[in-house]
Structures are given as C-alpha cells and as structure tokens.
Amino acid sequence: MSATLIASQKGQQLTVLFDVVDSSYNLLTGQAALLAVTLRDEDGAATETVTITEQATAGYYKATFTPTKGGSPPKTYWLKIVESGTGQSGREADWLVQSYDALPAYAGATSDLTTLAAVRETLRLPVSETGDDAYLTRLISRISATVKRITRRALTQTTLTEIHDGRGRPSFRLRDWPVISFTSLHEDPDCAYPASTLLDPTEYVVDARIGEVTRLASMDFSRYPQALKAVYVAGYATVPEDLEHRVIQTIVEDWRTRKNEGVASKSLMDGSIVYYPVGDRQKALRDRFAIYALGGMAG
Secondary structure (H helix, E strand, O other): OOOEEEEEEOOOOEEEEEEOEOOOOOEOOOOHHHOEEEEEEOOEEOOOOOEEEEOOOOOEEEEEEOOOOOOOOOEEEEEEEEOOOOOOOOOEEEEEEEEEOOOOOOOOOOOOOOOHHHHHHHHOOOOOOOOOHHHHHHHHHHHHHHHHHHHOOOOEOEEEEEEEOOOOOOEEEOOOOOEEEEEEEEEOOOOOOOHHHEOOHHHEEEEOOOOEEEEOOOOOOOOOOOOEEEEEEEOEOOOOHHHHHHHHHHHHHHHHHHHOOOEEEEOOOOOOEEEOOOOOHHHHHHHHOHHHOOOOOOO
16 A cells, blocks of 8 residues: 655644546546545544545545644544545545644744845845845745755755655664654554554664664664654754855856846957856756765765
C-alpha cells in the first residue's frame, strides 16, 4: 500500500481530492454515493463522518472530515476510498492524516533567504529611491525559492515529515539539516505508523548538525522499506552570512541585467557595447550554491 501523507489540525476540516474513472480511465460522474469509504484512527474505526461530494459534474470528487483527535506527536488517521459501481472496481486511494493539536508555527520564521533592506544596502540605493522595491521584493522570493529547489533543502525553519527505509542499519540520514527540534520517530513494517509503533526518544539519538539518527543499545532499524517515519523541524534560525551573501549576489546580478537591459558596458571611444554573458544560468547557480546542496556537510 502506498498512501499520501497529510498534516492537519484538530477541529479543522480536512479536504482531499480524487477522481473516479471507468475501465478505460475515462472520468465518471455521479459516483459519490457508490464509493466505499473507510476511516480509521489509532484506536480502530473512527467516529468522524466523511462526506463525499462531486466538483460540479467533472468526475472529480472531494472527501472531507474534521479530525476530533490531535496531539504532539500527532494522532494518525487512515482514509481509504475504493471505487465500486460503474467505476474501475477495486481502484483505491489512501491517505495517512497526521492530526496535531495545532500545526507548528515559528515566530519570525520566513521563507526568504534575505531581506529587502539588505539588498538595498548592497545596491546603495538612496532612501528616496523606492521605485524598484516591489520588483526587488518579488525577486528576493523567486531567488530564494530557486535556491531551495537547487539545493533540495528547506534552509529556513520548516516542519518536515519523511518516510525512510530502515535497511537494517543502526543509523539513517534525514533529508535536511540542521535539525532544530525532533518531534517523533515511528518504526512500522506495515507503514501505517500507529501510536504503538512510536519509538521512545531514549532509544535513539539525533545529530542535529548533520541530521543523522542513530539507534542506541547496539540495535539496528527495521529492514523493511518505508518502515520509518520521522517528523522534525529543520533549517537555519538565522540564515548564514555566506549563504545570504550568495543570494544577494544573485539578486543584484538579475537586477542590474534588467536595469541595463542586458548591457554590461559601453565604450565612449568607439561606441561598442558589451552585454552580460548568456550562459547556463542553472549550472551557474548550482555551482554557486553547491556547498549547501543536499548530501553536503554545510552548516
């Protein structure tokens, strides 16, 4: 079974979307009442009501329910919807819902890797010159998102839920670092992760600097695939100066290219024009931020 993992909050309605198809994978309408729906929590059959409605008449449907349980570590729900009737019989959609008392939030946390003030300072823009502020703000967000995609890391504080293979080894690496806090670790060969599979924090240790989780007492983790589920917060509380410098450098380059319409310099002697080089932009960015890329030891 492969299930989609979703974070939710106790008392707040959760919605998932899915489609219904026939044997030729054509979308089917009018199937809401013909679907087999199962909702379970860690204690067995759940008491919450799942409502299935169709989005107009498109053959797409949504299932909604409001979790009444939560916690930290979160409570787990399993939602299963199976097609029946004229649908492709037996086709199944599954979701594992992790329900918290309140979704984690971090005061002052931001998804951007620098600030407008820092960029303006680097560009030496006068206080009265604010015409490009809106563009620079958008550019900061775009470059920050690009850097995160290239490095495959959150970089700023983010709550992450990951599924890992145990591989019968005493340790495994999380996909992000540094680890700010570690919420929970489940070990379940059946990949359902009920409360009974939650490991006691005294059974393992987390190296926050590199995101490595090690089992204690000379024990190994399960050999089963996707048997481990880790929930943790990773990212920098304060963006490292050299990382922010590289981000600002990238933003300034883009701003100057736009401002000068691609012209790097003009000669007053002969009127010749030198344009900024057009190279492999993505490769240049990968090289610039390689030290922070997934698999490295930066931080």
